Amino acid sequence: MINMAAVKLQKSVVSQAGKHTASVIFLHGSGDTGPGLRSWVLDVLGQNLAFENIRVIYPTAPLRPYTPMRGAPSHVWFDRHKISQHCPEHLESIDSMCDHLGDIVQDELRAGIPKHRMVIGGFSMGGAMALHLVCRHHQDIAGIFCLSSFLNKDSAVYQTSTISCVDKNWSCFAPGS
Template sequence: MAAVRKLQLCAVSPTGKHTGSVIFLHGSGDTGQGLRTWVRDVMGGDLAFKHIRVIYPTAPARPYTPMHGAISTVWFDRYKISQDSPEHLESINSMCHSLGSVIDDEVRAGIPKHRMIIGGFSMGGAMAFHLVCRYHPDVAGVFALSSFLNRDSVAFQATEDRLRARLPLPELLQCHGTSDELVLHQWGEQTSGLLHKAGISTAFHSFPGLNHQLSQSEMELVKSWILTKLPANTYV
């Protein structure tokens, strides 16, 4: 197997003892630093915690088919942006392994996986679904903002298999703007429904009038949810 490619990271360190981690994945064409700046602009400050490290990886640059093969920082390739398209599993699987090394580094730093949350915006949310549902279902949770999975995604089957085996599944927080013109609200809602049917405990929140973007109210909801999953006073 080829060596796992190390990803460029930026991070917001906790102000106190580090007992939890959030890995937040950017959308297509962005960077980790770009997402951190966007979050900071929307919230009026960093997504920051006393005890949680927030990590923003950057996807490697690769040819992206929906942009006619132009080079872009994307987590994986797509044949087209559609629920009905097959998944580009080769690129998805490869990136799951690369992102797995970020999780492994946190484990080596003393953070158990049940004290980690994986999430993302747009394509980053889809990447988070694959990473958690198929490879790291023992994390504390997964969140996805303005994201969707293809209708026949292998992530659904992986989740159903885990349910049948009576193995634990993570919880999902999903947020989507009702005016999103790039990733349709109904795609996100259907993804949430299919993951719930597969066995994941889901919470889907619609944001009226929000397009394909972040909002302060959305990010405050995400921050509160993270704290319910990774509370400061119950670290084991």
Template sequence: MAATQKLHRCVVSQTGKHSASIIFLHGSGDTGLGLRGWVRDTFHLAFPHIRIIYPTAPARPYTPMRGALSNVWFDRHKISRDCPEHLDSVDGMCSTLGSILQDEIQAGVPKHRIVIGGFSMGGAMALHLACRYHPEVGGVFALSSFLNKDSVVYQAVEERRTRALSLPELFQCHGSSDDLVLHEWGEQTGAQLRRTGMSVSFHTLPGLQHQLCAPELELLRAWLLRKLPPVEHAD
């Protein structure tokens, strides 16, 4: 995937002075506009000082769908913790998404005032992007997401810890009844990242399936405001 590719973006602008940004990545088969509508219909996630950017992944052949085109951030050999990652597609998309960070930086937002996150596949993509390529961001969140058992993200995090380099804080939520991306996959991801050196807060939503809910987004909003406070209260 070419690094110069321009992704379509749905943007929710701040209502006041722009001092921070969130890049919120959708799940497989969705779009930025679709995720924006889902969030809007679930919980009022908007801020006076934070711009929220919902990019859309380009359509690509997706192996779990027998090669059919789908809006996915990367390919998978199959949906399983135990298979190798499709790193060519992951790394290509990291380069492409990096251009969104650069646009925000050029708009005057410091890197530590940018948070990257996503739902399902979008959360896994966010972890690759933040932990491996842009660890100076203000934080990363993953909702109903998991990493493969031998993910290179774990190696990157452990290497930064060994070198006493900074790492972004991770916020995770996962539904206890999620039978598409199993709760234990998400929990194991958070536990492994914590063992390798990240600060991780993991929240279980009782009875929630593979979806967003208002209590989850309310927790996320509180965490985002802690990581990205208004400028007059920023560290």
């Protein structure tokens, strides 16, 4: 069994060209890695997400046993009981990863970047992880984005007061938007 308490997330970083004044934390989907997502962005855009003052951070989820793959190790942000929106979330693994990703938020704070200058998002499972991280633990982050993502039907994210969800049917928006 992997000791998740000892995990230090690996990161692929596209540094800003000038003074570092903001950060984007971009989480990959299940089975991928930070460098894999960075490479995908390069393939799609023909260039890195590179900005004058914004650092882009692509963390890699640790290799962990993944129940839907019969316990085979995979780079996933959290475990799932099964791939179904109707089953309960594996909150223990989600909350553990929120703590580890919170360390990256803290690193950016120590670098002088306030939360209102950070955006966190992700693709697929990375988007679900971003929703949990921001909506349940770091509600003062400037923004969140999710690409081709999901939440389970009774997700703990729906219990937060920071988002409203239309029919719990994957259409989410911040109050006032």
